[in-house]
Amino acid sequence: MKQPKEVETVTTELREALARVGVVLPSLCPDPVSYEHRYLPPLVELGRCTMDVARRLTRALDGSPPVLAEPVPPRQDTVAERLSIATAYVNARSRGERA
Numbered sequence: 001m002k003q004p005k006e007v008e009t010v011t012t013e014l015r016e017a018l019a020r021v022g023v024v025l026p027s028l029c030p031d032p033v034s035y036e037h038r039y040l041p042p043l044v045e046l047g048r049c050t051m052d053v054a055r056r057l058t059r060a061l062d063g064s065p066p067v068l069a070e071p072v073p074p075r076q077d078t079v080a081e082r083l084s085i086a087t088a089y090v091n092a093r094s095r096g097e098r099a
Contacts (some may be wrong), residue, residue, distance in 0.1 A: 007035065007042035008079070014044065021060035025049055032082035033090075 007030045015028050027047020034043040049057070059065075 007044065011044050018057070018060070021056075023053060023056045023060050025053065025057075029082060030079055032079060032086040035079060036083055 011028060011030055018025060025047055027045060029045050029047070031043040031045040034040045
């Protein structure tokens with residue numbers, strides 16, 4: 001059985017740990033497709049980021065001191081909203097439409 005709370009908790013913990021070293025990934029969220037998939041384990045979507053964020057993440061992984069910047073508030077959308085978007089995408093693709 002899936003653990004929806006667990007993937008959300010892990011995502012929050014990762015977001016907070018990255019923020020402590022000056023890295024903000026605005027797209028960080030539970031992956032809506034794997035979240036509802038019957039067999040796949042839930043995944044954490046890291047998303048895309050700017051080159052500046054990629055450099056900050058590299059510095060954090062290297063153990064270099066963080067270069068702090070203005071924090072970007074994370075998106076406040078819900079898993080239900082993301083699942084709705086993913087469902088619409090899959091439905092459009094199954095009808096042969098471009099999503």
